[in-house]
Amino acid sequence: MDDVVDAMLGQWACARPDVDVSPLGVIGRVSRASRLLERGVKEFLAEHGLEAWEFDMLTTLLRSGDDATMCMKDVSAAAMISPGALTNRMDRLVERGLVERRPAPDNRRMTLVTLTDEGRRVANDLLERHTANEDHLLSGLSAPDRDALAGLLRKLLLSLGDTAPV
Numbered sequence: 129m130d131d132v133v134d135a136m137l138g139q140w141a142c143a144r145p146d147v148d149v150s151p152l153g154v155i156g157r158v159s160r161a162s163r164l165l166e167r168g169v170k171e172f173l174a175e176h177g178l179e180a181w182e183f184d185m186l187t188t189l190l191r192s193g194d195d196a197t198m199c200m201k202d203v204s205a206a207a208m209i210s211p212g213a214l215t216n217r218m219d220r221l222v223e224r225g226l227v228e229r230r231p232a233p234d235n236r237r238m239t240l241v242t243l244t245d246e247g248r249r250v251a252n253d254l255l256e257r258h259t260a261n262e263d264h265l266l267s268g269l270s271a272p273d274r275d276a277l278a279g280l281l282r283k284l285l286l287s288l289g290d291t292a293p294v
Contacts, residue, residue, distance in 0.1 A: 133157050158281075165265055172261040176254055181207075183258065185221060186251040189243045196243040199232065203241055226250060 133156040140149040170180050178186075188206050189196045198206075204214045218241060221227040226247035232238035243251065266274060 131157070132160065168261065168265045169258075172258065173254075176257075178250070178254070181217060182221065182226070183251070183254065185217060186226060186243065186247055187255065189227065189241065190248065190251040190255070196248060197240050200229075200239045200241060221247070 133153060136156060137149060137153060140147065140152070166180070173180055173183050184207060185203070188203060189198060192198045192202075200211065200214060200218070203218075204211050207214065209217070218227060218229060222229060225244055227241050228244055229239050229241050232240050269277065
């Protein structure tokens with residue numbers, strides 16, 4: 129069975145047979161899969177009153193350790209967003225009572241962000257259902273297929289310079 133990318137590749141083969149468009153087979157599929165997966169995650173989270181970025185912020189703090197506290201600089205790096213965008217997002221989460229901010233006790237120039245009890249409850253409550261939704265989104269792949277795809281995507285990301293912070 130052909131997908132949309134197969135159709136595009138076929139069109140390019142007719143329109144420009146002199147150009148090797150095979151990279152489109154990978155990049156086009158990764159891009160399309162990313163958009164479809166993001167849509168599936170956004171729809172699930174919207175049903176639970178959260179935007180994807182809100183869930184991302186809450187779970188970033190939740191997985192940071194027992195006290196669920198991080199400095200804003202580390203949250204910005206983990207979320208791959210600018211400090212200005214992070215400030216705006218944290219303002220909204222503070223307004224909702226999901227996080228609190230305070231100056232670091234040993235460095236007043238550093239701001240710490242912590243999950244509130246409500247923020248921890250929301251993040252914990254949705255985590256298992258979120259991963260079940262992601263499992264459903266990947267249900268077209270067997271476990272060995274998922275492992276193989278994860279390994280190939282890891283290899284691609286590393287080749288593009290996407291490494292874990294030290």
